[in-house]
Structures are given as C-alpha cells and as structure tokens.
Amino acid sequence: MIKIEIINGPIEFFRNEDSRQKDGAELIFNGRVRVTENGENITALEYEQYKGMAEAELTQLAEETCKKFPIHDLFCKHRIGRVDVGETSLHVVIWSKHRKEGLEAMTWFISELKKRVPIWKWAILEDGSRIPSECSHG
Amino acid sequence: MININVKCFSQVKYAFGKDELNLELEVGATTLDLEKIIREKADGKLDTVSLRIALNQKYIPHETELKDRDEVAFIPPVQGG
Numbered sequence: 001m002i003k004i005e006i007i008n009g010p011i012e013f014f015r016n017e018d019s020r021q022k023d024g025a026e027l028i029f030n031g032r033v034r035v036t037e038n039g040e041n042i043t044a045l046e047y048e049q050y051k052g053m054a055e056a057e058l059t060q061l062a063e064e065t066c067k068k069f070p071i072h073d074l075f076c077k078h079r080i081g082r083v084d085v086g087e088t089s090l091h092v093v094i095w096s097k098h099r100k101e102g103l104e105a106m107t108w109f110i111s112e113l114k115k116r117v118p119i120w121k122w123a124i125l126e127d128g129s130r131i132p133s134e135c136s137h138g
Numbered sequence: 139m140i141n142i143n144v145k146c147f148s149q150v151k152y153a154f155g156k157d158e159l160n161l162e163l164e165v166g167a168t169t170l171d172l173e174k175i176i177r178e179k180a181d182g183k184l185d186t187v188s189l190r191i192a193l194n195q196k197y198i199p200h201e202t203e204l205k206d207r208d209e210v211a212f213i214p215p216v217q218g219g
C-alpha cells in the first residue's frame with residue numbers, strides 16, 4: 001500500500017505501528033532544512049510545487065518503488081510552502097520483511113524523487129530576500 | 139492561431155517575474171518552437187538552465203505539436219526532498 005501527501009504546513013509523522021507481524025524492518029527518513037544553502041546562511045526554504053503533476057509523479061514513483069523492490073508499504077509526506085531551518089520537509093516510511101530491501105528502496109525512491117518530482121526550493125536569506133535555490137541533487 | 143498557457147516555476151518564474159504566460163502561436167507550432175520563444179523572451183536569463191518539457195502535466199521526451207489551449211511547463215532541475 002502507498003500513501004502520498006503534499007502538505008502546506010507542519011508534517012505530522014506517520015504513527016508507529018506495533019501490529020505489523022510480517023515486517024521485520026520499519027525505515028523512517030526525515031529530510032530537514034539545513035542552515036546553509038549554496039554556501040549562504042538562510043532562515044528558511046520555501047518549497048514550490050507544480051500542483052497536480054507533483055502529486056501524480058510522486059504517486060507514480062511510489063508505485064514503481066513498490067514494484068521494483070520487495071517492500072510491503074511506502075508512505076510519504078512532502079511539505080510545500082515555507083519550511084524553517086531545522087524543520088522536516090520530507091517524511092518517508094517503508095516497511096519490509098528485511099532491512100536490505102527496505103534500505104535499497106528508500107535510497108532509490110529519494111534519488112528518483114530528486115530527479116523527477118516537480119518541486120523546487122526558494123532560499124529565504126537572512127536579509128529577507130527570496131531567490132530560487134540552485135541546489136540540485138541527483 | 140492557437141493559445142498556449144505556460145506555467146512558470148523556479149528559475150523560469152524568476153526570469154519572467156510571473157506565475158504564467160499566455161502566448162499565441164501559429165498553428166503547427168511545436169514544443170521546441172515554444173522553448174525557443176521562451177528562451178529568447180528570457181533575455182539570456184535561462185541560457186545556462188536545462189529545461190524539461192511537461193505538456194498537460196506530463197513529461198514528454200520528444201518534440202510534439204501543440205494544440206489550442208495546451209498547458210506547457212518548462213521544468214528546471216527539480217529540488218524536492
């Protein structure tokens with residue numbers, strides 16, 4: 001099963017589940033906003049999405065991940081709008097029978113997300129100016 | 139003539155100072171024709187920016203003829219996460 005949410009506001013983490021009997025691994029990834037962006041101090045990032053396409057691409061990517069790796073469930077929340085330094089912008093949880101496939105799926109999912117989901121960052125600098133971030137990871 | 143809605147994000151938005159552009163093109167115009175127009179209008183601000191093309195909210199790998207009222211986005215390198 002997959003769950004995808006794009007949220008404008010603080011991320012509420014998915015609830016820990018003690019009832020899962022087939023999953024030996026529960027992997028949780030939280031992406032947080034660093035204080036520097038392209039070598040400059042920032043106060044926040046502002047995430048911009050292509051509304052509609054971002055959620056569609058993220059959903060398709062989650063489905064592909066579940067087909068490519070033997071994992072059971074993948075839940076993902078991505079935040080848009082202003083995210084202050086230290087706050088969570090991305091929250092992903094993957095459940096799998098063993099850790100190996102879960103770790104591989106997590107790495108692939110996040111790498112692909114950074115290549116194809118139409119979401120961008122604007123850096124909010126200490127003087128209050130707002131510029132598109134040039135930071136892009138493969 | 140056909141009317142095309144261009145959605146602007148990130149560096150494209152920064153270059154034009156707008157969320158979207160509405161352009162009138164000749165019948166038969168393609169996505170590559172539109173990209174050329176967009177890059178010229180940006181007056182050099184997009185010269186070093188690689189752009190993928192999304193047509194009606196889907197990436198397209200090849201040059202495609204545009205139809206009236208199509209929605210096009212020139213997608214700069216994405217940065218989610």
